Amino acid sequence: MKKIAVVTALLMSVGATPALAAIGDTVTFKFDLPSTASFGSGYPVVAELKLTETASGVVTFELTPNWASPGFADPSDSTVNHLEFVYQGPASPTFAQPLVHGADIKTFDYHTNPNMDSGYKSDDQYISIDWFKPNQAERFDGDYANSIWTISGTGVDITDFTGTLAHHTAGKPDPIFGIISVDPYSLTDPHPTPSNWVTSAVPEPETYAMLLAGLGLLGFSLRNKKA
Numbered sequence: 001m002k003k004i005a006v007v008t009a010l011l012m013s014v015g016a017t018p019a020l021a022a023i024g025d026t027v028t029f030k031f032d033l034p035s036t037a038s039f040g041s042g043y044p045v046v047a048e049l050k051l052t053e054t055a056s057g058v059v060t061f062e063l064t065p066n067w068a069s070p071g072f073a074d075p076s077d078s079t080v081n082h083l084e085f086v087y088q089g090p091a092s093p094t095f096a097q098p099l100v101h102g103a104d105i106k107t108f109d110y111h112t113n114p115n116m117d118s119g120y121k122s123d124d125q126y127i128s129i130d131w132f133k134p135n136q137a138e139r140f141d142g143d144y145a146n147s148i149w150t151i152s153g154t155g156v157d158i159t160d161f162t163g164t165l166a167h168h169t170a171g172k173p174d175p176i177f178g179i180i181s182v183d184p185y186s187l188t189d190p191h192p193t194p195s196n197w198v199t200s201a202v203p204e205p206e207t208y209a210m211l212l213a214g215l216g217l218l219g220f221s222l223r224n225k226k227a
Contacts, residue, residue, distance in 0.1 A: 021053040021158040027203040031180045035118040035196040037171035043187060044069040046197045047080065047180055051158050058152040059161065060098075063180075067142045071185040075142025078184055079134045084116050085178030088124035089160030093153040103140035103147035106132050117179045118196050120166040127151065134183065165201045175201040 031046045033039050047065045054060045063083065067075040080103070087093075087110075095108035107130045114121040131140040131147065140147055165175035176198040183195045 023053050023055060025053045025158055027051050027158065027162055029177050029199040029203050031178075031197040031199045033173040033176075033198050033200065035120075035172055035179060035198045039173050044071065046071065046182060046185065049083075049085070049178065049199070051161060053158045054150070055152075057154055057156050058150055059156060059158050060148065060150050062146050062148045064146045065140075065142075065182070069185075071187045072142070072182075073184070073186065078141060078182060080131055080140040080147070080180065080182050081134070082117070082131070082181040083129045083178065084126055085161060086122050086124065086164045086166050087127050087161055088164040089157065090153050090155045091125075093127075093151045093156050095149060095151055097149045101148040103131060103144040104138050105147060105149055106130050106138075108149070116166055117181065118168070118172070118198070119170060120168050120172075120176060120179065120198075122164070122166045124164045126166070162203070173198050173200070177201045177203075 028048055028050045030048050032043050033041070034043065045066045046069060047063055050062045050064070052060045052062075063080070065072075065080055067078075072078045091112075092110055097105060109128045109130075111122075111126050111128060114123070114126075116122055116126055129149070132138040134141075162177075166177070166179075168174045168176075177200065179196055179198050181196050185195055185197075
């Protein structure tokens, strides 16, 4: 299975277009930065989101909370409530959950306005997902290891999610890929923590090799144009 890299601001600044993914390609993002101006690093991961190109026009998402984190003092009482992440693909993609999907999702929304949670703004569009409320029996708590869904449509590709960013201007982590809301969740070291957490726009390090390869190809292309 291959893993693709996110196309970072460096690539976008020179007008590069992300190459389409191949079936089986994956990226993984870790939510480990608090969405506050006093954010720091070194926190345990709150959750991981894995994206997989499972078929032409189909991207599968798997959200796995880190119920072992000390921030979840009691996983049976803590819940995953809301998720937002950037998107730049075809309008109004189709949402579905497979037969075996872990926690049920209550609502899925596609947004064309840029205003995301915690004051972030998407460079393009974004997707929001809501699970059931904490007082509902179907809530996403420690009884579930994950929640799985698909986003599909003609022309939908994993790079529609990794080729764009969201930004903030008030000293919060920037740029980012997405925001997750969990509650209750509490850590005091190195700083008190909120219920909203973000993930860097750059996925996990195992994808960097592909990014470097992309930079090399971009440099080769630019040299050819100059020639």
